[in-house]
Amino acid sequence: MPRASRLVSAVAVLALGLSACGGSSGGPATAAPGAPGVTKEPCPEAIDKSKGCIYLGAISDLTSGPFHELGAPLTRAQQAFWRRVNLQGGIGGYEVDLTRHVVDSRYDPATHQRLYRQMKDKVLALAQTLGSPTTARILPELRADKMVAAPASWVSAWEFEDVILESGTNYCFESMNAVDYAVDTWKSKSMLVVHYDNDYGADSLGGARIAAERNEIAFKTVATAPGAERQSAAVAAILADKPDLVLLTVGPADVGAILAQTSRAGYQGRFIGNTPAWSKALLEGEDTERIAAVKKQFVYVSPWKAFATDSPGHTAMRRALGAVRPNDNYTSGWVWSYPLKAVIQRAAANGDLTRDGMLKAVRQVTRIDYEGMLPAQAGDFSGDPDSAAFRGTVFNVPDPGELTGVRVARDFFTGPSARGHKLTVPCSQAS
Template identity: 55%
Template sequence: MVCARSDGRRLRAWLAGLVLLAAALGASGCGLLGGPANAETVPGVTSRPCPHAVNRNHGCIYLGTLSDLSTGPFSALGVLLTRAQRAFWERVNAEGGIGGYDVDAVTYVRDTGYVPSRHLAAYLEMKDRVLALAQTLGSSTTEEILGDLRTERMLAVPASFQSRWEFEDVILESGTSYCFHYMNAVDYAVRQGRVRRVMSVHFAGDYGADGAGGGRVAARAHRLAYRSVQTPQGPDRQAAAVRSILKFKPDVVLLSTGPAETAAIVGQAVAHGYKGRFFGDQTTWNVAVMKSPVATAMRDHYLMTATWKPFATDAPGYTAMRAALGAVVPDDTLTVGWSMQYPLKAVLERAAQNGWLTRQGLYTAMKETTFVDYEGMMPPAAGDFSGTPNASAFRETVFERPDPSRYTGLRVLTDYQAGATADGYRLDAPCSGVT
């Protein structure tokens, strides 16, 4: 039998290593805990060069980051997201910057530990010194600052993928929402074979509720039995969720948890005889699980619903990312961190071309953006921010499965695709409210 407590210790030890990485980056002057920059008339834009300017004759645009870099359930993801976005903007600066400015995405990086109150405090500390947020990790944490983002007309790139963001003008989201991923997951499972029961196992809050809403919509469309189970954070606190799975006997389980919780749930359920299939979005996965006791269970029973293809994919954006990152351990979270900066780059460039490099200028530029050049990392349809939520929402999923022979432990099963449920669904409200 696989022990969740043992798996948790292994994953927590691995996460601790990433915390040390974050500390080392900060100590080396890379700016994870950088000092203040001078605020001018336009918050986050200064005529003085950036602290580590590539172009010394340029002014500086400061971007903020609010992430989970140490103790929260998504710290393994937060460290890598932040590292990749730093490399993204370093490349932008090396290629000439934006409108006579370099971009600083390192001075205002703060660890908020996936705690809403810490997220708000860090945001208030930096908000008058940054033009926009290059990252705000988490659904509930971003909700904590959303009211002030609206008031300030400050754009923010979310490291979360709930359908709610389609309805927020200040949120510059990338990719497919949890809701549409899980509609596609149920459709995919139904095409693969007989499905009678679907269960969602999820954290509290909009992150979990959004995926559960999508699962409920798809189960209803296929006339399947459906059940939703809320579970707490912590790999050693998943026994009740596992019991629910074993009792209900779903053919498909949709997970909206962290990587450690996912490993515990899959490992324990399979050890107790569960034969069905788990689907998880990208926040449920970390390649480290393939070196843990649950590797076989993950390989045989887990599929990922992904917005991006793996790190080693052959496309211009992936090639540029690998070159900019240099010698790193391949990880698909780096792909996410890099690619979700493209919309912000596009909006900054448009605002600079408009001669309006302010928060209002960025807001206006975003509403004018119908195309984002992802350099082949996402389909063109993913970059339209000009329409209604229903028209602009990207609905496609790439299905992947664990494969230890691949660089990042995942093998692509399908190209981008949307099932009939997602294609036909009218997004008039966030999926977290679906009942």
């Protein structure tokens, strides 16, 4: 049964506020006359000019939004990923282009929607749609257009969408694991969630609340907005309540501002940051008090291991990128590309590189080869949302000696809260 049919009502609320890659892609695939994003003409930077071109799109945060430190490197990694695919011979008689249709929404939902509408008739699929609220804004149109998209976000609602190709653990299970880890490791008895008032924040908040109730620990929340200068209310709440644990569902600049201000005021509790909260820049600069607080008090959770990890996928990524400053956002961009590659290969093998063919291929892909960057079970999309969702989280501690500033403290941990939760609705909708 298609994932989209399993939770129509819950996903509608959100919209308002893969057999593996590596198999044969068959002979030259065909596309219906006028199929968007597929041409007989070669790609602009073709390696083999006898091949046609599959155009992919990316709507990212590249310059000034709260996640531009994520968007720019992950986009570069995705471009390197598809160059590698082309160097390996392409897919079904085509090479893949992710250079012509790359745009910057600055994490603004209205801009994201406008840019999508400008792009949608020019690409076969979206290699990237960055952000949870931005992707939710275009989700009804993705469905209507049968536009398969790889999200640069991890909300649990994506588990219920055929057009969305998610990878890794969602924010909901990530936050559950964070709470269980804090209780198990630090014996935490109280927590405060500082979160953006959007889909990213709501999904993390839902998971944290479920785990807090299961662990019977005191639980409070405070909503905040992106911007280091806007964190006074969050800082005041932390200093007033002095919780054992603060879960930060924000961006890196806001993490730095909150830790700097609370540490100067004497707060000694623990912080855990969701995946988008980390940047090695938190360990750099002249603010020695902030750096000391990050080293001592902060733990970062992630859906996969860091840039320097020894796996076939990590190794291929580093070779494809060449001489770059190590950054874990490169890793995210690379990992997010595997499911879309698997779907394009399946559609090509079916001889149907159209929107309908892509959506049909999504439903046929039951396993994805992440080349060791995720455990094998992470690529099994054959079940319902609850059985298919991957729940393991990597816990990292800051370490200036590591290439990207973090060292693995616990490897793909799944706590009892995530293990025991029945995912029947997105966590932002769970009561």
